[in-house]
Amino acid sequence: MRENNDATIKGNKSFPFFDEANTAGNEIPEYIIVKSGLKVRVADAEWLLLQNKGKGNLIKLAWLRSGELSNKEIELALLVFIHYVINKSASTAYTVVIGVRPVIQSGFPSIEDLMIAWSSLGLNKKKATNQFFGTLVRLGYREFEKFHQFTSSNLDTKVIDPLNPFKGRLSELEFDSVVQNLNQEIASIDFSIDRDYDFFDRLGNAGFFSFGILRNLVSVRLLIAILRRPIQVAMLKWSDLIPVGSSFNDKLITGCNEILNIGTAALQLRLYRVKSNVKEAWYRSTPERYPMALSEDLSLLIYNYKLIYAKGLNLALLKSGIDLAKEEVIEIMENMPVFISKDFFCLRLNDVASYKALFTQHSSLYHLGEQTIIQRLKSLKGISDRTSNLSVTSNRLRHTALTRGAEKGLDSAQLSRLTGVTEPAARHYVDLDYQSRRLIDENYLANQFLKNAFAVPVRSLDKNDEVILGSNFEKIGGVKDIKACSQCKTKLGRPIGCYGCPSFRPLLDADHRTVLDQANAKLSANIVHLPSSVINRSVEKLERQIDKIKITIALCDELINQQDRINDQ
Structure with a gap:
């Protein structure tokens, strides 16, 4: 590692920048607008990237000015981090920052030191380091080409074991039992009961059925149905759920791809991509090309949930001294998150205009953090003989669906549309043949553990x-x-x-x-x-x-x- 001669920067309240000519022609701005639309002061030791508490909502950068890095190295690191928070999701930016930190926090390593340390790094750190040096090269810093050549050619190949009890696909019995238990939990809810304000205000209180519990159940049920990432569920607004046969009037969704009348009362859902090459710095800037039709049962569940949601909004408005007709309440809901943070019901504003100003098509305010959905998904119960602690994740659900779809003979384009993964990713889902899978499921069934279950x-x-x-x-x-x-x-x-x-x-x-x-x-x-x-x-x-x-x-x-x-x- 190179010797550090920049101890004077330790303890500074803001980042000093290298004042020599930047050979790549890049400059550090004072403020940036991140992907979510928030304004961030680059010199701050903490960057707030999201208004909710999702993954990557806050990136801590105090370690950059700890005295270990030179001014030039701070500048280079900032250029990379700025690139990610502007162009990529907060989750991706956060992953790169925390992943590369152990590699560069004591000063950029030489190529020899990086080679020596490489084997001791975990896969996520290796990926982050590769992305870091690759971005520097794309920004014009050719001196890091050797670093990127080494990191990109020495990434471990992550092989997914389809039978892994913790990360592989769910067996038929595991999946069926999880869905059965969730459906029974939802079926026990009486949607006809008139709820008071306490139902919405006691979201965190244990031992009481509350709006927060209902919200989490519906969010997980929807996630299982649409096979997307939790953050894509968290991003939804009520304007994304419209009756089949209606139009989104979205320039990125053509009329021929919208869902026409299918002879039943159901909803169609607009989903937004999390990973996109579009450099537009807006939350929810790139919808998926094809809306998704929801089943009649799921549409009814969301309709009943929306009625309760509207009642909660009306009660919150009344607490602020605002009394509106039902149609006006529904109008305010249009750009509100489908799955809303508990903090909203404590909000007090003076007029309707103030409420409307909070929510736009691209606003992220009061959207539920995806970690809440992730944790609720992990808490789902099911029968498994492979582990005493069955773990359900969105990745496992998608892997299960892709495996089943491949067994049905669906091509990569159909699998991509079904789950939202890219076509190249869908091509990798060549799993066990039918007879092998049936043999495994029979072994799961025919044992004492499942008899007891x-x-x-x-x-x-x-x-x-x-x-x-x-x-x-x-x-x-x-x-x-x-x-x-x-x-x-x-x-x-x-x-x-x-x-x-x-x-x-x-x-x-x-x-x-x-x-x-x-x-x-x-x-x-x-x-x-x-x-x-x-x-x-x-x-x-x-x-x-x-x-x-x-x-x-x-x-x-x-x-x-x-x-x-x-x-x-």
């Missing part, structure tokens, strides 16, 4: 239980959550579709073998009448239910045998 069979039902009947009207089991069960839309129907559901209580002495025979007969009929090219995916759900019925039978037999042994003693 299933609802324990019971001798009798409570008098208030709803009864699940077989084809001959015999009792097969009961229901734990009647409301959730009444809204269940399993395509396999009762009782076949009930097995494995968290709400199903199988009867110990019921004739589950007859249900198994019926399911096997249904499977055989489907296989006979379907072309061989489409059998795998179309009957897969039924195959999994057959496995679950077998587990239930095995568990019932085991409990009955245990009871018989006790009685014989």
